[in-house]
Amino acid sequence: MNRNDSVISVEEALKKILSRVQVLSSEKKPLLECLGQVIAENVHAGFDVPSHDNSAMDGYAVTAESIRGAHSKAPVVLRIVGEVAAGSIPSLKVESGTAIRIMTGAFIPDGADAVVPYEETDEIERRKEKTLNNQVGIRVSLPAGSNIRRRGEDITSGQLVLKKGRVLGPADIGVLASLGKSLIEVIRRPVVGILATGDEVVDIVQPLPKGKIYNSNSYSLAAEVIKCGGVPTLLGIAGDNLKQLKSTMLSGIDCDLLITSGGVSMGDYDIVREVLAAEGKEDFWTVRMKPGKPLAFGMLKRTDGAKIPHLGLPGNPVGSMVTFEVFARPAILRMMGKTDLTKPNIQAVMEDAVTNRDERRIFARVVVTRKNGKFFARTTGPQGSGILSSMIKANGLAIVPENINEVKAGDTVDVMMLDDAVNC
Numbered sequence: 001m002n003r004n005d006s007v008i009s010v011e012e013a014l015k016k017i018l019s020r021v022q023v024l025s026s027e028k029k030p031l032l033e034c035l036g037q038v039i040a041e042n043v044h045a046g047f048d049v050p051s052h053d054n055s056a057m058d059g060y061a062v063t064a065e066s067i068r069g070a071h072s073k074a075p076v077v078l079r080i081v082g083e084v085a086a087g088s089i090p091s092l093k094v095e096s097g098t099a100i101r102i103m104t105g106a107f108i109p110d111g112a113d114a115v116v117p118y119e120e121t122d123e124i125e126r127r128k129e130k131t132l133n134n135q136v137g138i139r140v141s142l143p144a145g146s147n148i149r150r151r152g153e154d155i156t157s158g159q160l161v162l163k164k165g166r167v168l169g170p171a172d173i174g175v176l177a178s179l180g181k182s183l184i185e186v187i188r189r190p191v192v193g194i195l196a197t198g199d200e201v202v203d204i205v206q207p208l209p210k211g212k213i214y215n216s217n218s219y220s221l222a223a224e225v226i227k228c229g230g231v232p233t234l235l236g237i238a239g240d241n242l243k244q245l246k247s248t249m250l251s252g253i254d255c256d257l258l259i260t261s262g263g264v265s266m267g268d269y270d271i272v273r274e275v276l277a278a279e280g281k282e283d284f285w286t287v288r289m290k291p292g293k294p295l296a297f298g299m300l301k302r303t304d305g306a307k308i309p310h311l312g313l314p315g316n317p318v319g320s321m322v323t324f325e326v327f328a329r330p331a332i333l334r335m336m337g338k339t340d341l342t343k344p345n346i347q348a349v350m351e352d353a354v355t356n357r358d359e360r361r362i363f364a365r366v367v368v369t370r371k372n373g374k375f376f377a378r379t380t381g382p383q384g385s386g387i388l389s390s391m392i393k394a395n396g397l398a399i400v401p402e403n404i405n406e407v408k409a410g411d412t413v414d415v416m417m418l419d420d421a422v423n424c
């Protein structure tokens with residue numbers, strides 16, 4: 001068996017994992033499905049946006065010259081020769097002394113070089129008095145160009161609008177739509193196989209037999225995968241026997257990353273490592289961290305020769321979630337072509353103490369609050385790695401370095417925030 005039993009640091013473990021994962025191939029996808037993905041093409045505008053001069057207001061298209069000197073006490077009266085709605089092409093021209101009613105977004109008629117908003121005309125009074133009669137009084141003098149959105153003022157034809165490598169957000173999706181792009185080349189989402197292990201673990205759809213527990217790990221991990229942009233495939237639960245585990249692990253190998261939970265600690269039934277060693281190569285086992293020390297990583301070999309990264313996360317529900325955050329999430333983001341692999345990191349003043357007995361890096365579940373612009377962190381309570389409900393309370397993981405025996409109340413610590421933004 002090819003085993004490496006030395007405990008390594010969080011940094012070493014992450015480095016090894018990232019060195020084994022590749023940016024995935026790209027694919028063309030419908031625009032809206034690309035949110036949060038990395039664009040794999042440079043997008044140039046095929047035309048000007050807007051494609052024609054259009055009105056920024058509801059009002060009257062005029063020539064600036066014909067309303068020169070207009071004032072609320074001395075309105076200039078123009079003859080209304082027509083109307084142009086958004087989406088239609090005006091057939092009439094504006095000349096000196098005439099105006100065309102125009103709606104926001106409508107094509108500016110030939111001859112017009114300014115739009116006077118309704119509020120700056122006497123249209124409402126004339127309507128009330130029924131004296132509109134194809135005439136309108138203009139109460140302001142406006143320079144040429146007023147209230148006209150120029151052709152190409154947003155984007156000019158040929159312009160590089162989005163660069164390869166950018167993560168698409170809602171504004172990018174909107175801009176791509178404004179350019180009529182319905183299919184976009186993006187780096188595909190990784191498919192992540194998730195397999196639970198353990199004779200005591202049963203699926204949530206059945207009544208809970210005595211002595212068993214529900215499979216929470218597969219669900220928390222699948223939710224994590226979705227949250228960071230991957231596609232989870234639930235591979236079920238493998239019992240604690242080598243044959244069954246091996247066949248389920250290998251049946252789920254048609255994915256970009258295989259995550260198992262459980263079966264990697266020192267216990268008699270911790271056989272995930274045996275399969276990894278027999279069907280591939282283990283890169284490391286055990287990381288100097290808490291929770292999450294028993295963590296195996298290596299490459300599994302498929303029958304077609306391809307190698308698939310396999311992360312064997314601990315079975316304890318908190319350990320599996322924390323190790324997902326620290327190791328699986330960056331790996332998934334890297335596969336998606338992302339370069340920012342870290343969660344927001346802040347510094348906070350601890351409100352209670354955390355002791356570190358065995359020189360591991362502690363990721364303590366904390367509630368971070370902000371008071372007068374300063375962050376404070378207090379632990380969620382008991383830190384047992386089976387206490388999954390503590391993860392509901394936590395919005396961050398306070399990091400106690402391996403060389404520090406105790407963090408006291410009042411000490412400043414780094415906190416890895418669990419949300420993608422610092423919301424507190």
Ligand code: AMP
Pocket residue numbers: 196197198200201213214215216217218261262263264265267270314315316317386
């Ligand atoms: P193991 O790493 O397999 O020794 O498991 C460590 C602890 O995590 C044990 O108490 C298991 O019962 C628990 N555990 C393992 N797998 C799961 C799971 N899928 N869902 C919830 N708890 C689990």
Ligand code: MG
Pocket residue numbers: 197198199262263269270315
């Ligand atoms: Mg187990």
